[in-house]
Amino acid sequence: MEYFIDSASIEEIKEADSLGVLDGVTTNPSLIAKSGRPFNEVAKEICRWVKGPVSLEVIGTTATEMLREAKELRKYGDNVVVKIPMMSEGLKAVKILAAEGIPTNVTLIFQPVQALLAAKAGATYVSPFIGRIDDLGQDGLAMVADIIQIFGQYSFKTKVLAASIRHPIHVLECAKMGVDVVTLPVKIVHQLTRHPLTDSGLKTFLDDWKKVKA
Secondary structure: OEEEEEOOOHHHHHHHHHOOOOOEEEOOHHHHHHHOOOHHHHHHHHHHHOOOOEEEEOOOOOHHHHHHHHHHHHHHOOOEEEEEEOOHHHHHHHHHHHHOOOOEEEEEEOOHHHHHHHHHHOOOEEEEEHHHHHHOOOOHHHHHHHHHHHHHHHOOOOEEEEEOOOOHHHHHHHHHHOOOEEEEOHHHHHHHOOOHHHHHHHHHHHHHHHHHHO
16 A cells, blocks of 8 residues: 655655655645645645655646646646546546546545546546545445445556545555555654554663663
8 A cells, every 4th residue: 555645745745755655645725725835836846856646736627727737737747646626527637638648636536436437537546535524424434445346346447545534543444445545644654653552662671771781
């Protein structure tokens, strides 16, 4: 399973890279806005640093607008994946971009049939939002499992990129069911390294070592 960092902060991206878990990056307009920096500046810096895929999102709502923006986004690097919202106009854009060999990430997936449509249109990735489904009292992980089953039945090459990861259990369950990619904040990467028994075990080892040295 690949780990993408969901961030527009170059500091967070570099931190994930230093841990050896940076396979790619996903961004969105909200993350760019939180950075407080111009979009062009952020996009260029991320694409220069990251060797893997970088999802940059369009903001247009018609296929024509999305296609025009896609061509501009691809100027930031060959590793740019054009992030397209799940909607009818988005599917039109995905089909055209796929025919041109331009990778796409269809985002805001909240039900398996949306992912199926995106895969049929030629999407490189689909991004189901686990946490936001959980917020509605539904099962986001079950949705992802259904997508994986459907893709397997029909041999789609589209990768499942699980998004809206809220805690380590989401990561664990995604790994168990065979999700291709999870995109998560760097703080959750750090949470994955921790366990109370690891912390207490390390403390015991260090305390015992002090006794040996004494």
